[in-house]
Amino acid sequence: MPPHLSADRPAAQPPGRGSVDALISQARRLKGDVDAVRRDTQSDGSDPQERWQRALCDLALHQLDDLDEHLGQLRDGPLPSPAATPPAPERDSLLSRVGSAEWNLLTDEASWSGELFQILGRDPAAAPLTLDELPSVVLDEDRRRLTAMVTDCLVDAKPIDGEFRIVRPDGEARTVHMMGEPVLDSDGSTSSMWAVLRDVSELRRSQRAVSETRDSLQRHRAHTEHRLAVELQEAVLPPWRGSLRLPHRGPQTLDLAARCLRSSTSAMIGGDWYDALELADGDTLLSVGDLTGHGVAVASGMAALLGAVRGMAMAGTQPGQLMSWLNQLLDATVQPALGSAVCCRYRPDTRTLTWAQAGHPAPLLFRDGTGRRLNAPDGVLLGATPGAVYAQAEETLEVGDLLVLHTDGLVPGHSAADSVNLLLDLGPRLGETDTAQDCVRLVVDEFGESEREGDACVLVARVTY
Numbered sequence: 269m270p271p272h273l274s275a276d277r278p279a280a281q282p283p284g285r286g287s288v289d290a291l292i293s294q295a296r297r298l299k300g301d302v303d304a305v306r307r308d309t310q311s312d313g314s315d316p317q318e319r320w321q322r323a324l325c326d327l328a329l330h331q332l333d334d335l336d337e338h339l340g341q342l343r344d345g346p347l348p349s350p351a352a353t354p355p356a357p358e359r360d361s362l363l364s365r366v367g368s369a370e371w372n373l374l375t376d377e378a379s380w381s382g383e384l385f386q387i388l389g390r391d392p393a394a395a396p397l398t399l400d401e402l403p404s405v406v407l408d409e410d411r412r413r414l415t416a417m418v419t420d421c422l423v424d425a426k427p428i429d430g431e432f433r434i435v436r437p438d439g440e441a442r443t444v445h446m447m448g449e450p451v452l453d454s455d456g457s458t459s460s461m462w463a464v465l466r467d468v469s470e471l472r473r474s475q476r477a478v479s480e481t482r483d484s485l486q487r488h489r490a491h492t493e494h495r496l497a498v499e500l501q502e503a504v505l506p507p508w509r510g511s512l513r514l515p516h517r518g519p520q521t522l523d524l525a526a527r528c529l530r531s532s533t534s535a536m537i538g539g540d541w542y543d544a545l546e547l548a549d550g551d552t553l554l555s556v557g558d559l560t561g562h563g564v565a566v567a568s569g570m571a572a573l574l575g576a577v578r579g580m581a582m583a584g585t586q587p588g589q590l591m592s593w594l595n596q597l598l599d600a601t602v603q604p605a606l607g608s609a610v611c612c613r614y615r616p617d618t619r620t621l622t623w624a625q626a627g628h629p630a631p632l633l634f635r636d637g638t639g640r641r642l643n644a645p646d647g648v649l650l651g652a653t654p655g656a657v658y659a660q661a662e663e664t665l666e667v668g669d670l671l672v673l674h675t676d677g678l679v680p681g682h683s684a685a686d687s688v689n690l691l692l693d694l695g696p697r698l699g700e701t702d703t704a705q706d707c708v709r710l711v712v713d714e715f716g717e718s719e720r721e722g723d724a725c726v727l728v729a730r731v732t733y
Contacts, residue, residue, distance in 0.1 A: 288343040292336060299332040316488040320481035327474040334471065341366060370451070370462040371399045373422070387444065387467045389436030399461070407433040407441065417446070422458055425450050431468065442469045496564050501528075501537055504571040506544060511705040513732075514546050521616035522552055523730040525704035527712055529678070531722050538562050538723035539570040539607070540675045545578055550616065553581040556673040556727050557609030557628065569605055573597070573650075577611065587611040587624035588660035591647060595626065595658070598651035607650040610673055614665075619731065621671070624660040626650045629684065632691055633663065634670040637699030639692040665731050670698055670707060673727040678711070680720035690715075704728040 306325035309318055367384025371377075378396035385392045388405055397404070399418060403411045410432035420426040428448035433441050448463030505528065506512075513520040526542045539559030547553055555577055559570045576597055580590045590611055598605055608628035614621050623631065623642070627649035630642045645659035665671070672691065679687035694714065701707050707728045 288339055292339045292343070295332055295336045295339060299329060299336065302328050302332065316481065316485040320478070320485045322481075324478055327471075327478050330471055330474045338366065366464065366466045368462070368464050369396065370460055372460045374459055384465055387442070387465060388434060389438060389440075405434045405436075407435060414446075418461070421448060421450050421461055425452075425458070428463060442467055443472050444468065493564050496567075498537055500564065500567040500571055501541075504567075504574055505541060511703060512544060514544065514552050515550060515616070516546060519616075519733045521619075521731065521733040522614065523704040523732050524554075524728065525708040526725065526727040527708050527716075529712065529716050529720065529724045529726075531720055537567055539566040540723045540725045541570050541574050542673070542675075542725040542727040543574060543577065544727065544729070545581065547582055547584075547613075549584065552614045552616070553578070554612040554614060554671070554673060554727060554729055555609060556675055556725050557607060557626075558675045558725075559605055559607040561605065565603065566605075569601070569603075573607060573609075577609075581611070581613065586660060587613055587622055588645070588658045591624045591626050591650070591658035592656065595648075595650045595653070595656050599654050601651075605651055608676070609650060612671075612673070614729070616733070619665045619667075621663045621665055622660055623663070624658045626658060627652070629674060629676065629688065632672040632674075632688070633665075634672065634695050634698050635666065635668070637696045639672075639695040639698070641688055641692070667731050667733065669731045670704075671729040671731075672707070672711075673729075675723075675725045677720055677722045677724040678726055679715050680718045680724075704730045 309321045368381045380396040450458045451460040453459040512524040545553040610625040610628045612623040626647045630644040645661040647658040
C-alpha cells in the first residue's frame with residue numbers, strides 16, 4: 269500500500285520496470301560476490317575470528333536476499349486481495365515477510381495485504397484485526413510498546429518506526445518491524461493509519477549470531493593477550509620464588525623475598541616488576557618499577573626495561589647514570605611510555621646502599637622495629653623529560669636492617685603519603701619477624717586481600733651479615 273499523509277494526496281506512481289530490474293541485477297551480482305567471500309571463510313569452526321567472519325557474511329547475504337525480494341515486490345506490485353491469494357510461498361520466502369495495512373478510524377474497518385495475513389499466520393478468509401484487536405497477537409511484554417507507538421501516531425501524528433514480537437496461531441514467536449503514518453482528511457484530522465509490517469526474525473537472528481561471534485572473538489583475544497602477558501611477565505621476573513639469599517658463594521649478606529599482587533578489578537597484566545641480582549663485582553642489584561599501561565605491549569616494554577637495568581648494572585653502571593640511560597631508552601621507543609623505578613646497588617663489604625629513583629616511592633628502612641622513608645634524590649618519571657639527570661644517594665645499613673621496596677598501589681584505596689604511613693606502622697610487627705619471607709607474608713596479609721585497581725610489587729631485603 270503506497271504511503272500517504274493526506275486523503276487527497278495522489279498516490280505515488282510505481283517506478284519504471286527497467287530501472288528496478290537494473291537494481292535487482294546489481295543486488296544479485298553483489299550477493300554472488302559476498303557468497304564467494306563466504307565460501308573462502310569456511311573452516312571447521314574452531315577459530316573464533318573465522319566464525320565471526322562467516323556470521324557477518326551470512327548477515328550480509330540475508331540482507332541482500334531481503335533487498336532482492338523487496339525490489340521484486342516493488343516491480344511486480346502487492347499480492348492479490350486475500351480472497352484470491354494463491355498458496356502461501358515457502359516458509360522462509362521473503363515474499364511472506366513484508367505486508368501492509370490501513371486502519372480507518374471513521375468506519376473502524378481494516379484492510380490488510382495478503383502478505384500480512386501470512387506474516388501473522390492468520391487465515392486469509394478471516395477478517396483483518398482492528399487496531400484494538402492487534403495487541404491480542406503481541407507478546408505481553410511488547411504490548412505497551414505497540415500501544416505507545418500507535419497512540420503517538422494517532423494523537424501526535426508521529427511516524428511509527430519500531431519492533432515488537434507477535435505469537436502466531438501455531439505458537440511460534442516472530443519479530444515484526446512496523447513503519448507507518450497517520451492519514452489526514454481535508455480538515456487536518458486523522459482519518460486513518462497506514463503501516464508496512466516486515467518479519468525481521470531471521471535478520472535479528474543473523475545479527476545476534478554476529479554479535480555473539482564478535483563477543484566470542486573479543487573474549488578469545490583478551491584471553492590470549494592475558495595469557496601472553498602473564499607468560500612474558502613470568503619469564504622476565506626473577507625465577508626464584510619464596511626467598512633468596514645472596515651472594516650465592518661466601519657469607520650470605522642479604523635475605524630476600526618478593527611478591528607481585530594482581531589487580532582484583534582488571535584481568536589485564538600491568539608493567540610492575542621487581543628484581544634482585546648478584547652482580548659481577550659482588551654487589552647486589554635491587555630494583556622495582558612500573559611501566560604505565562596494561563597488556564602485552566606493556567609487558568614487552570617492561571621486559572625490555574628490566575633487561576636494560578640488568579645489563580647496565582652488570583656492566584658496573586651506577587644507579588644515577590643507569591636511570592639517565594633508561595630515560596633515554598624510553599624516550600627513543602616507537603610507542604611513547606612513562607615509567608617509574610627505584611634502583612639500588614648494595615655493597616656488602618661496607619654495607620653501603622647507593623640508590624636512585626625516577627618518580628617512584630622511596631625505599632623504607634626499618635631498624636629495631638622503627639621505620640622511616642629514605643630521603644629521595646632528584647629524579648623525574650622515566651620518559652617524561654628528554655636528557656633528564658638523576659641524582660643518587662647513599663645509606664649505610666646495619667645487620668638486622670630491613671629494606672622494603674614497593675610500587676604504587678601496594679596499599680590500595682589510600683594516597684601515596686597515607687600508604688607510606690600505613691607501611692611504616694608495621695614497623696614493630698616487622699621487627700618481630702625472622703626472615704624476609706615472613707615480612708612479605710605480613711605485608712600481603714595486611715594489604716593483599718583489599719580490592720586493588722592495578723598490580724603492585726613488594727621486595728624485602730634483610731641485612732644478615
